[in-house]
Amino acid sequence: MRKSKSDAQVPENALIAEAAKGSKAAFNRVMNHQAPRLQNIALRMMGNSSDAEDAVQEALAAAWFKLASFDLSRPISPWLTRITVNKCRDLLRKRRIRQFFEFHSDKDAGLMIADDAPGPSAELQARQALEVMQREITRLPAALREPFVLVTFGENSQAEAAHILGISEKAVETRIYRARNHLREIAAKFEG
DSSP: OOHHHHHHHHHHHHHHHHHTTOOOHHHHHHHEEEEEEHHHHHHHSSSSSSHHHHHHHHHHHHHHHHHHSOOOTTTTTHHHHHHHHHHHHHHHHHHHHHHSSSSHHHHHHHTTOOOOOOOHHHHHHHHHHHHHHHHHHHSOOHHHHHHHHHHHTTTTOOHHHHHHTTTTTHHHHHHHHHHHHHHHEEEEEEEE
């Protein structure tokens, strides 16, 4: 039997209410539904799956502890997205501080981009282009990267991204435009 959209929404709202009262099982069911989207956002913000998993785990832990103060009349997705973005920001800040105090050799930096699966040259070129674009997304300034990731990969509208980031819709639109232009320039250099 297929569920309608409203049927699917009611159980989640009921589960959120149960979770707010302390039900870990209800919380886990809601988070299992939300986690893939949050993981996708965190991956694009952090640049690697390990850091993304850490950010999502920290976000879900923070959500559990803050759930009692969550306004049950509002949708949970933007709230969880905001927590995830904030955890990504925190981890990126810690990463920059750690990198400032560490000394890396060029040899170590090359290990992070290694291609582990040999294949035809077209597949290899596509994989390299994807790696370049992923790296360039993580190198975008946070002001451009955050709205770009939320709308492009996070399944958020520009209005939702504006609400999550606390900026205007026009600012989101402008920043996404600038991020896409920068990434197009990089792609053109890679292809040319």
